Amino acid sequence: MLVAARVFGGIALAAVSVTGCGGGGDYANRPRPPAPIHVTAAITNSRINVSPQRFGAGPIVLIVSNQSSTAQKVTFETAELGGSQPGRKFDTTPINPRATATLKVDVRQGRWKLSASEGGIRAVAVRVGRKRESAQNKLLQP
Numbered sequence: 001m002l003v004a005a006r007v008f009g010g011i012a013l014a015a016v017s018v019t020g021c022g023g024g025g026d027y028a029n030r031p032r033p034p035a036p037i038h039v040t041a042a043i044t045n046s047r048i049n050v051s052p053q054r055f056g057a058g059p060i061v062l063i064v065s066n067q068s069s070t071a072q073k074v075t076f077e078t079a080e081l082g083g084s085q086p087g088r089k090f091d092t093t094p095i096n097p098r099a100t101a102t103l104k105v106d107v108r109q110g111r112w113k114l115s116a117s118e119g120g121i122r123a124v125a126v127r128v129g130r131k132r133e134s135a136q137n138k139l140l141q142p
Contacts, residue, residue: 034058034132047122056132062103066095073117
């Protein structure tokens with residue numbers, strides 16, 4: 001019994017020492033992306049209100065509330081045409097009246113537009129500035 005314990009102990013020690021060896025390559029400690037921010041939008045029967053309308057580039061969570069009387073599909077897209085960076089477009093599923101929807105988007109610098117699909121609701125312009133600071137040294141981040 002004592003011999004078996006020594007054999008298994010030796011095997012366990014060998015396994016730990018082999019798995020403890022590193023790969024020898026350099027570890028690329030790239031900074032984290034910026035922490036996501038929440039941007040809210042409310043659709044009424046005549047327009048869309050967004051808060052804030054200006055923020056830095058990086059991940060956002062767009063929370064849209066439909067306060068209009070009809071279901072709305074919301075489109076969040078760049079206002080740029082052509083160029084080196086073609087436009088990007090993100091859509092929600094139809095949002096029922098008095099309901100909400102969420103879009104998670106990694107936005108880049110530039111001009112963006114938030115529009116609704118029904119009823120002649122006026123679109124709103126959103127301005128995205130330079131990239132926000134990394135969340136690398138921020139506490140309590142996911």
